[in-house]
Every structure is written in C-alpha cells, then in structure tokens.
Amino acid sequence: MTNKKKPGGWLESLKTVVYAGLIAIGIRTVAFEPFNIPSGSMIPTLLVGDYLFVSKYAYGYSKHSLPFSPDLFEGRIFGSLPARGDVAVFKFPRDNSTDYIKRIIGLPGDRVQVRQGRLYLNGQEVPRESLGLYTVEGDGPRITVRQYRESLPASPGSPARQHQILEASDDQRYDNTPEFLVPPGHVFAMGDNRDNSLDSRDMSIGVGFVPLENLVGRAEMIFFSVDGSAAWWEVWAWPFAVRWDRLLTAVR
Template identity: 40%
Template sequence: MAFDFELILAAAFLITGAFWVYDRIVYAPKRALVLDSMPAEAKKALNKEAQQRLADTPKYVAEIKSFFVIIAVIFGLRSFVVEPFQIPSGSMLPTLEIGDFILVNKFEYGVRLPVLNTTIIPTTTPSRGDVVVFKYPENPSLNYIKRLIGLPGDKVSYRNKELTVNGEPVDKELLAKLSVSLNPSREPVQVFKESLGDVEFETYNSYRNTPKEGEWTVPEGHYFVMGDNRDNSADSRFWGYVPEENMKGRAFYVWLYWNEFFSLPSFKHNGLIK
C-alpha cells in the first residue's frame, strides 16, 4: 500500500507546530511567573524537563511540542532544499541501480509549496537530459524517476530502438555487449552512449523486440520522459506525459547504495548523476 510521506511529514509539522504555539500562549507565561518567583539556587536545580513541567503544563503538551523544532528543520530542508529518494526498480539502469539512494535538488525548478507542489518562486525550467523526479500522473502519491527527453512542443519518436527529437536522431554510440540482471531475469544487452543536448549518458537496449514504438507531440505544460533502460521501463511511451506541476526536482547525486535490508550499505556508486 502506497503512502505519501510528504503529506505525513506536513501533518506532523502542523500538529507539533499547533502544540508549540498553544504552549507558548497558554503555559509559557505561567512558567515564567513561577520561575521569577523562585530563588536563584532553586532555578539552577531545575533541569530543562522540570522547567517545562512547571505551572501544571500537561505532559502530552510538553512531549508533542518538543518534536516541533526537529520536524520543522527536516520539513523545511526536504520541502525546499534537497530530498532523498531510493531507487526501487531497474528502469534507469545503467545510470542508477536498484538500491541507490539519491539526492534531489528541490529548488532548481522553482520553489514550490509542500504537498500542493505549486510554484511560488520560479527559477529555471527542466532541460533535455535531466534526470527528474516527479509525481506519477496516474497516482500522485508515488514518486517516479526518469530522464527528460521531450520539452513542451517537442516531437519525439522511438522506432527500431532509435530515438529522435524534433526530427533529429539522438547521437548514439555502441560501447559494449553485456549480460546483465534486468529485473526479474538476466539477459544480454547492448550498452550505448547517448548525447542529448550537453548531457552524455549510458543506456541499455535488449535484443528483444522494442516494447513500445510510436511518435508523440508533447503538449504545452508537459514533459516526455523515458528510462535509460529503454526496453525495461514504464514511462511516457505507456502512460503519457508529466504535467509541469508534478515535477519535484532534478536528481543530482548518489550518496549510498543499499539494495537488500540484510546486506551492508556501500558507497561504491557515490557521485554526481549524469
């Protein structure tokens, strides 16, 4: 069952914040009066927790409001600066592996309101070749990661494993032929280096028939995305375009690799995402 962690964190921020404000208005002045009436030595003898319980402050109020600052810091950083994600599938192989933990720049595509994802301060717009995280259009509680191929107005074609944008073939160079694990089985693939704008990255093509071919014209306010694991990716070829308001940010760094719970984490993949 999917759940929206961003929504849960926002609710925690609002609830603990409400208790913090309630305490500041109702109980903090009473505590101050009690402390002012106490001898200096008695004040020193009280630890911080004991001070919070003065003036009959309910324990549940003191407990809940104590989490506000840390939740506010996490909420602010995660909403406006950088957000961590874990790669759950092989759709972005070989760029990103299952178990990679990545960081996403949240302000590069504009400062957005948490949960609503509405842009309040525009910055830059997404570029072809960016690795982007977005809310899945068919279920916004899910976050997807793909490579941005088509901008609004672009004409994208994918036939016979060849990608073109606005009639221009994307530069493609064969690097190797490998046998790799593509969830759920092991199969031979060709590894290519592709160039899209100023971005160079690697892709996989299997020897199977291309699962989805066609031509698409990207509507205004939307983007066309594909996985680097071209024949093993559910992307815009299957479920359509990503609305601009669903964009969350650009993935820019792998900081940890941990593919199984009972395995040891590794830093072997650490580095910038191309």
Template identity: 45%
Template sequence: MTTAARPAPRAAKRSEGRDFTLFLVKLLLVTLIVRSFLVTLFFIPSESMQPRLLVGDFLIAAKWPYGYSRWSLPYGIPLFQGRIFGAVPDRGDVVIFRAPPDQSQDYIKRVIGLPGDRVQMRAGIVWLNGEPIARQRVADFVERPGVDERCAAPEFVEAGPAGERLCRYPRYRETLPGGRSFETLDIGATQADDTQVYTVPAGHLFLMGDNRDRSADSRFEPRPGGGIGFVPLDNLVGEAMLTVFSTDGSAEWYNPVSWFRAARPERIGERF
C-alpha cells in the same frame, strides 16, 4: 537549625522538559524546511534507469532547480496551485516527479522532450524534431543483480569469475542536441521501439527511462503503476543530484555484518 526546602530542582526539571520540547519543535521545523524546499531522498525500486541507476541506490534530489509546487511538500499538501519560481528542465536532466494519472507515486526518468518538441522512436532510436539523436555502441553493461532481481531473459545470463550470476546487456551512448550524453540499454526489439510522433503539449515533458525496453514512460498511455504519458511540469519534485548509498538487497536486519556486506560503496558519491 532546620532550613526550609527550596523548589529549585522541580523548576529545573520543568525547564529541562520545556527546553527538550522546544528542541524537538525546532528540529521538526528544520526538517520540514529542508524536506520541502531543499532536498529529498529517493530510493530506486526498479531497473528502468539502468545503467546509470541500479535497484537499491539511494539518491538526493535538489528541489530548487525547477521551482516549487504542492508535490515539493511532504505528502503533497495542496497549500497552493501551480509552481512558484518555476523553471523548465534541460533535455537530459534526470528528474523525480509525481507520476500521472493518479499522482500517487514518485517516479524517476530522463527528460527527452520539452514543450513543443516532437519525439518518435524508430527501430529503437529516438528521433527529436525530425532528426535522429546520435547513438554509439559501447561496451556491454554487466551487472551482478540484487537478490530480488532477475535478468531480462535467459540469453542475458552468464557466470562470473567466482560462479556468481551476472546479467549482460547491449549498451549505447546517446547524445542529445547541445552535446548532453548518457548511456542507455537496448535489450532487443519491442513494440515501443517504433512509435507515433508525440508532440509535447505546453506545460508538459516527454520522459523516458535509460533502460529503454524495461521502462514504463511517456511512450505509453498513463495508467496507475504503468505508463505516464506526458508529464505536467507542475508534477516535478526535483532534479537527481547525488547517489548517497547503495545496497544489493541482501542485508538481514538481525545480522549487522550483512549490512556492510550488502553495501555497494563504489556507487556512493556518483553525481549526475
């Protein structure tokens, strides 16, 4: 006796396809929520935040501390104006933001001046509201630069124990009012070591790089790829939270062994 074929296998295939599609949609929604409201990943492309951050560091930044604006959303989708649940950063916070004037790139800098503050540089020292912030000379910062990096000038180059090229820079510990402290580099005398007094407008921040002589920051007029001037609070993306990976840039995509050789595991897990 012949038994008629049943369509169950085809229905099962349709069910599997529907389930897989539903899984992808859920994954996309979860990723969008996490990326928009919780954290974002940021890559350090320059020396402007040395010694705390090196070229090749990957960070996680938290989005909730300062509230949400259009720049919290992927690609800056303008779903709303201003910020919701907004909060002003503390002096000394390391923040990621959309850089003026064209808001086309994410930058990372340290908060030095809050709305209403007066900020000035005198002989390389930051003056805040008419008072110099405390600065103490500490041990030099010695770095083995990545493959695409160069020391700031020949006088900062030295040979390491194995003959490798190192960069050595003068390092200082600065302490803001309230006790927040961090390390900075002062490579030498530059035009930006002596400035006018900047009065931070309402709704804006004065941001600086820790590598004071290699940072395009609020001391400079805003221009694409360069200075940023005063940064609107609405441009904030998040607060730097944790270093999750670091590479010296020497990895070759076709050589898996080089992926491990290029990693800097000692930097993973550093908090702010």
C-alpha cells in the same frame, strides 16, 4: 528568598524535537530530499538500492514540493524548465502521489518518436554509440543486454548531454512509437533501461506527458547504495552489501 522551579527537562526535549522536525521539513521542502530507487527502469544510471539526493529548488516549487502535496496553490513558484537529459523525480500524472524517476527527453513543443529502437527528436535521429554488452543484476533474472551512449541535443541555456542507455533489442514493445508532440506545460520522460521502463511512450497506462507542476526535483547525487545481498538482521554482512564505489557520485 523564593526558589523558582525550572521547566521540566521533558518540555525542553519536546521543543528540541519539534524544532528539529520543522528544520527537517524546511530542508526537504526548499533544498534537498532523499529518495531511494526501488526498480530497474533507470539502469545503468541508477541501480536498485541507490539512495540519492534530489534538489527541490532546481525547477522551482509546486504543491508537490510540500509533504503530502497539499492543494494550496497551482503552478510553480520560481519555476524553470528542466534541460534535456536531466534525471528528474516527479509525481505520476495518473494519481499525483506516486514518485517516479526518469530522464527528461522532450521539452514543450518538441516532437519525440522512437523508430526501431532509435530515438528521434524534432525529426532528427539522436546519435548513439555502442559500448558493448551489459549484465543487468538485481532487478529480476540476470540478463545481458546492449549498452549505448546516447547524445541529446542542447537545451536553452544548457549544453548537449550524454548518458548511457540499455536495449535488449530494437524490436521491443516501446521501440516503435507514433510521433508525440509535447504540449505546452509538459515534458516527455523515458527510462534509461529502454525495454524495461513504463514511461511517456505509453499514453494509456504509462506516464504519458508529465505536467511541469508534477516535477519534484532533479536528481543530484547518490549518497548511499546497497546491492540487497544482506538482510537487515545480518549485521556482519552489511559492509559487503554496500556499493562503496557509488557513494557520493553525481547523477548524470
């Protein structure tokens, strides 16, 4: 009788790690990918320290759906247009590598303009309702600004949408713009923190028009959030730094 040696435990462990890595890459590519919010351009919808899941399938797949954006193909597979009001992650058009997150305001063919802080779509003023004052914290100096509820018109296949925006005043840098005509194959994106967002309103150093190919996915849910009050080594303070009320909330 001969004894066959079983493969070493290290080989099985290596296989497990490889399989787990492939599964994780697959999920991140075709289903959901986690992102965190490092800046305040989307306050009050998203806060600095929010962690959220982005659905990769919402708009179909492009090379930017894959890790490191390999230049394997052009355009989108199973592509579909976002709806006005979607909060979307996309690759910054000027380097095609930096992740940005903004709200989709204009679709291909839309005319977008801001006049005295008011948003206009296709020549019509987008209604906004005052919600009072809002104190911005966690993104530089603590300031108080005005909060509004803005109502975007319906998109093809999607109803009208409402969301909150912030305005320090109606006479800031991007509160008076020319009228932009969104070209085919592109969208127009803006931050909800209107006076503290580098977005499609700036065609020189800002985002400009966003190619549909650059869309990574749609923000769906906040799964974790911290306010930055506890350092990584302050284990005893971690529970007090978590924004418990934001956990598992939908992004709207």
